[in-house]
Amino acid sequence: MNQFIKVALVAPLLIGGTAHQLFAQEEGADEATKNVTLDKKYETEINALSKRPAVQTAFKYFTELEPQTKKDLILLTEIPSPPFKEVERSKKYAAMMKEAGADSVWIDKVNNVLAKRKGKSGKKTVIVEAHLDTVFPAGTDVKVKQKGDTLYAPGVGDDTRGLTAVLAVLKGMERAKIETDADVIFVGAVGEEGLGDLRGVKNLFMPGGPKIDSYIAVDGHGIDGITHRGLGSHRYRITFKGPGGHSYGAFGIVNPHGALGKAIYYFTTEADKFTKEGVKTTYSVSVVGGGTSVNAIPYESWMEVDMRSESPEKLNGVDALLQAAVQRALKEENAIKRRGPDLTVTVKLVGDRPSGRIEPTVPLVQRAMAVSKYLQAEPVLSVGSTNANIPISKGVPSVTIGSGGTGGGAHSLNEWWLNDKGTLGLQRILLVLLAEAGPAN
Template identity: 45%
Template sequence: MSPLVSPRSAGTMIPALLSFFTLSLTSPAIGHAQQPKVAAKATPTEAALDRLAKQPAVAKAMAALQSENEWTLTEQAALCEIPAPPFKEAARAAAFKDKLAALGVQKLRIDREGNVIGEIKGTGPGPTLVLSGHLDTVFPEGTNVKVKREGTKLTAPGIGDDCRGLAAVLATTRQIIANKIPFNGRLLIVGTMGEEGPGNLRGVRALFSGPLKDSIDMFISIDGTGFGITNGAVGSNRYRVTYKGPGGHSYGAFGMPNPIHAMGRAIAKIAELEASTNPKVTFNVGLVSGGTSVNSISADGVMDIDLRSESAAALADIDARLQVALRQALAEEKARWPKSTVPLSLVIDTTGLRPAGTTADSTFIVRTSLAAARTMNVYAPLTISSTDANIPISKGVAAVTLDGGGVGRGAHSLDESYDDRADGYKGPQWILLVVIGLLTTR
C-alpha cells in the first residue's frame, strides 16, 4: 500500500457516517463493548448485516475467527518470513497458493503476471467478488524478514503491509469454506503482484486486462492494519527526468549549459507550483543524482518526481504545469550561455501512473462495509489512499480497500510492527461480514 492514510501515514480522512449503539446480538464472537442505547433506526443495509451476523453458519465462523486467532497470526508470520522484494514475489506467491489449496479453494492458478487466483463457488447465481491481498513488499532483496514476537506484538518488515492482509484473506477464506456459508455468485481469492511503488499496480492491472476483466462486479483489497475503508483512490504520476549534455571540465569547459544547473532551475520552478488543498494536490522531487566529481560539468542531472491527487482533473492540471516548468528550465539554461554550441536535452520517462477516482459513499459496497463495522461495533472511517483498488475504481468497478484489524506501526520501515492486542480477530470478522453481506444481501 502506498503510505498515505493513517496508520500508514498522514493523509485526508472523511469521517464515516456511523451510528454507535448496543445491538441485541447473541454471538459472543462479535465482542460488543457495553454502550448506552440511543434513538436511532438501522438502515436496511445495517439491519441486513445485523441479521446476517446471527445466522448459524456465520455466527459459528465469527466465533472461530476469535477462538482460532492464533492460526491467523501463525499464517501472518509464516508468509512474512518468505522474502517478497519488488518483482521477486514468486516464492511468497507459491506459498500463498499452497495455503489456499490446503483450505479447499478451487481452480487455483498463477496467471502470466504472477497473481495467485482461486475460486469459491456460491450456491446460486450472483455477482463475482474479488477478495485480495498483495504479495510484494517495498524491501530490497537480502532484507532480514525474520519475525520477532513479544506477546501480542509481531515485528518484521512487511508484517502489517501486507502480511496482515494476506493472513486476513486466508482466515476469512478458511471459515467460509469450513462452515459452508451459503452465498450467491462467485468469490475470487487473489494474491496480487506489484502493488507497491515500483510495481505500479502491475498485478491488479493484469487482473483487469486479462480473461476475468469483464466478469468482476466488485473488488476488495485487504491492505494494512486497523479498520479503515478506503474508497477514494489517490492518483499519482511519476517521472524520471533527465537533463543531458556532453559534460566537461569545470574550468576548461566553463561556459556550456550544465545539466545539473538545468535540473536546479527545474526544481526551483517545481517548488513554486501552486497546489490546491481541495481537492488535495501534492508534488515532490524525491531523488536527485548526477555528476562524477566536484570539478566536472556533469553529463546529466536526474530527478524522480511524484505528483498526486484524489482528483483526476487536478492531477492532470498539476502535470501540465510541471511539463511547462521542465521545458522552461531547459530553455533558460540554454539561454544563459548563448555563445555555446554544446547541446542540452531533456528526457522525461514515465515510471508510474496510478489513476484517481472514487467509489461513492452511497454505493452498495461502501454501505455494506460501514454497516458491517457498525454490527462489529468498530469505528471504520472512510479514507483516501493509493492501493490496488485504484485500478477497478478507475474502470467503474465498485471497489474498496479494507484494513485487516489490529494496530500497525512503522509501515515501510525495517522495524514495522503489528500488535494484535485483545481484538485483532475483529479484522477478519469484519471482512467476513462484508464479503458475505455483498453476496447475500441487497
Template identity: 30%
Template sequence: MSIVDPNVSALSVWLALESPTHHLPGVNGMMDLVTKEVEGLPIAVERLPGRDGLGDSLILRAGLDNGEPAVAVMSHLDTVHPVGTSAKDLPVRIEGDRLYGPGVYDMKGGAWLALQAFKQVAKAGSAKRPMVFLFTPDEEIGSPTTRGVIEDIGRASVAVLVTEPAREGGKIVTARKGVGRFEVKLEGRPAHSGSRHADGRSAIREAAHQILAIEAMTDYARGITTSVALVGGGTAANVIPQHAWFSVDCRVTSLVDGQMMESRILGLKPHDPDVTIKISGGMNRPPYEKSMAVAGLFETARAIAAGIGFDLQDCPMTGGGSDGNFTAALGIPTLDGLGIDGDGAHTLKEYALISSIAPRQALIKGLLETV
C-alpha cells in the same frame, strides 16, 4: 520465543519468507504458500506466470457459479524490505499485542486474514455469489504487470475488497489520491570547470531550476502535492555536468487535476535553451473517490462490524495509492484498508496488532457472505 497463538504462528510462517518485489524466489514462494493453504478445499486455483522479471499472480475462485458478478478480494504479497531484514533489523517477534516483522502490516497480515475468511466461506458454501481472490506480486512498484488483470476482475465484480492495512484505530479507506510518477533526464554541454567554464552548460543547474518549479506546483488547498526524492548527475568534480536526472512523485484528488498536472509536468521547457529535457511517465493510479456506491458499500460494512461488536469508521482521503484506485476508477464499489491494524509501514518499526486479526477476519467473512 515460542508463539502459541495459532493465528500468529501461521502468519509468522508468511513473515519468515521475505518477499521484496524484485526477489522472485520470495514472491513466488508466497504464491506457493497460498496454493498449499487451499489444497483440498472447494477453491479453484489459477496461476498466472510473471513477466518482466516479476513474480506470478494467483487467482482463487469459489462460491456459487450462478453467473452473477463476483465479490472480489485483492491482496499483494510483495513487500518493500530487502532480504535479510528479518535476520537483523526487524526480526519476527511478539511484544505484548504487537507482532513485528517485515511486511506484517503492509500487507501480509491483511492478506493472510482475508484468506482465512475466504476459506471459511468457501468451505461453508455461505456466499450468495461467486467469489474471486487475486494475489499480486508488484503493487509496491505501481502494479506494472498486473493492472490489466486487476481491472478485468474489477469489471466482472459487484464489489472489490482490498486488504491494505487499516488506518489509525482500525479505520478503513474509502478514498485515495491519484498517483503520478515521472522521470526527467537532462543533457547539457560538458566543459572543464576551470579553464573552459563558460563553454559548459550545466545539466545539474538546469535540474535545480526544474526541481524548484515542480516543487512549487504543490497546492495543499487543492490536495495536490509534488515532490522530487531521487536525483543524480555529473561525471567528475572538475567537469561542467553534461547529464542529470531526477524523478517526480505527484498526488492529486481528482481526475481533472491529474490530467492537468500530467500536462504541466510533461510540458516543462528548459530554462537554458542549450540544455535539453526529456520527460517520461504520467499518472499511473487514477484517483479513488468516495462515490455514492462506495458510501453504500461502506454502510454495509459498518452494519456487519456493529454485529461483530465494533464501530467501523473510515478515514479522510489518504495520499497513498493502491490497487483499489484502479477498480474504484472503473466505478466498481471498492473498500480498502480492510487489512490488519497496526503501524510502521515501510519502516523497521512495522508491527500489526494481534487483537485485530479476529474481528477484521470476521468483517471480511461477513462481507463475502452479504454483498
C-alpha cells in the same frame, strides 16, 4: 422510506500506522465525509447475516484458528517479497490457498495468485484481495521477532497480515460450509508498493481477465477504516543529459545541473500557486542525482517527482506545470551555452495511479460501514492510494478495509503488528464479502 443514522467520521489516532490508515489520518479526514449517513437497511442486513448459524460457526473457527493464523503470518513474512520479486511468496501463497480448499488456484502472468470459490449462480464475481509485495529491497532481514504478544518484522503488517486474514476467511468459509451466490476470487496481488504501480491489479482488469463486479482490498489494520476514494498519483523520472567534461577545460558546454535546478524552481513556484486552492493536491521533488566529481561538469542530472490528488483535473493540472517547467529549463540552459551540443531531456512516467471515488451511498460502502458499526467501531471514510484505485477509477464498487488487530511502523525496519482482537478483522471481511456475494440460500 429508509431510516438513516448519522455517522461521525473522524480520523483515528495512530502510533506509526499502516499506509492505508495514515491516509485516513492525514488525507481522509475532510469535511466531505464527516456527515455521511448510514442507511438503516444495511445495518439490518448485516445483523441478519451475522446471526446465521454458519456465520457464527465461522466466527468461532476464526478464534480456534488463531495459533495457525499466527504461524501463517510468520511463515509468509519470512519469505522476502521485494518489489518485482514476489514469485517465491506467490508460489507459497498459492499452495496455502489450494490447501485451504479453493475450487481452483492459479498464478497469472505477473505472479498474482488467484483462488476461485464458485458461487451458486456465478452471475456476479467479487474479489477479496491483499498484496504480496513489501517495500523492502532484497537482502532485508525479514526474520520475525516476538516481544510479548507483539510481532516485529519488515512487512509483517503491510500487507502480510492482510494475506493471512484473506486466507483465514477462506478457511472459515470452508469449515462452516458457507456458500455464496456469486463467485468469489481470493487474490494475492503483486505490485502494490512504490514503483510496482499497482501492476498486479491493473493486470486483473486487462482484457481477458475475470469480470469483476465488486472489489474488496484488505490493507492496513483495525476495523474502522474504509477507503472509498482513490488518491491518484503521477510519478516521473526526468533526466537532463549533456556531453560532460572538465570544469575548466570544457567550460561553456551545457550543464545538466543548471537545467535541473531551473526546472525545480519553475515547477515548485507555479505548483505552489496552483495547489493553494481547491481539492488537496500535492507535489514533491523527492530524489535527485547526477554528477561524478567536483571538478567535472556532469553528463546527466535527474530527479524523481511525485504528484498526488483525488481530482483527475487537479492532478493533470499540476502535471502540466511540471512538463512546462522542464521544457522552459531546457530551452534556457541551451540558450546560454557557448559551445558544444545541446542539452537533451527524457521525461519518463514511472508511476500512474488513477484517482476516483465510490460514493458513500453505494451498497458496498454502506455495508462496510454497517459492519464496522456491528463490531462496535465508528466507520472512518477516507481517501488513499491502494490497490482499490484501479477498480474505483473504472467505476467498480470498491473499498479498502483493514485486517484487524493493531500495528505501526509501516515501511520501516521496526514494523510491528499486535493481535488485539484480530479475529474481529476476519469477521469484518467475511460479513462484507457475504453481503456483497449474497448467501446461496
